[in-house]
Amino acid sequence: MIAIVSAPTNLGLRPPVPGAVPGTAKAPEALREAGLHHVLLRRGAVEAGVVLPGRYVDDPGRPVGTLRNQDAIVEHARRLAPRLVELRRGGHAPLVLGGDCSLVVAAGLAARVSGGGGLVHVDGHTDFRNPGNSAAIGALAGEDLAAAIGRHLPEIADIDGLGPYFDPAATAHVGCRRDDDFLEEVTAAIALTIPADQIILHGGARAASRILDSPGLERGFWLQVDVDVLDPEHMPAVDSPDPGGLTPDELIAFLRLAAPRAWGASVTVLDPDLDPDGTHARTVATVIAEGLDRLGEEAEQPED
Incomplete structure (x- = not known):
């Protein structure tokens, strides 16, 4: 049974313009307004509350080699x-x-203490910027995959000594563009990488089958979905839209097959500030309702 948790954080993003804060914190309620909760609750889901983040602070004067809002993200x-x-x-x-x-x-911390298996990272970018390949670290939302497999600052990648949160051999990435700066590096680092063009050519169902057949992911996984995996024609309401992405139908086809194996999922980066009439929130609500409706049905039970 799906349990809906709101986590309205914007802590991992750069400010959209000087003096402003990212709008992603508004996304859970924008999705509620788009009808998502009504649909899921009618199907038997339950609401499981909200975990609020700390205050967003841009902090341009923070020490070099630290993350924006680092302490708040950890908390x-x-x-x-x-x-x-x-x-x-x-x-x-x-x-x-x-x-x-x-x-x-x-999700990684939870996986480490409950035997959560692997990670399937669905994103229009590899999110693999890290101290080993860039001097420009600072926004964790563009660095989360690196942190998830232990390729980042220990303060974020080894919280409470639990890193790496996911074994690279049980980690897959889906959806980046071919011109992603870190595609070659991430392909060498993790079990499976499926760029967006392969899904466009061969379909979401084939991509999901490759995930489900991948050694290391048979015990299940956490499913992280950044909606910038969609093409800006369909989803411009994100902080970093890039052409060459998926259609909603292609993403839904992938999720329908992958989601039953996942023990949980997160859906991120919709920015309602860029969606004043709610059109794009309704697109995301449709993707979730049609793609994730069987979330967790085939997932392995947690360790005691």
């Missing part, structure tokens, strides 16, 4: 992770509505 992860563990042990499949991609850290 939020420490509070969200036990909620996920509790829900999983109670027989629920957590569906976390973000927020930004820094939520992967909380």
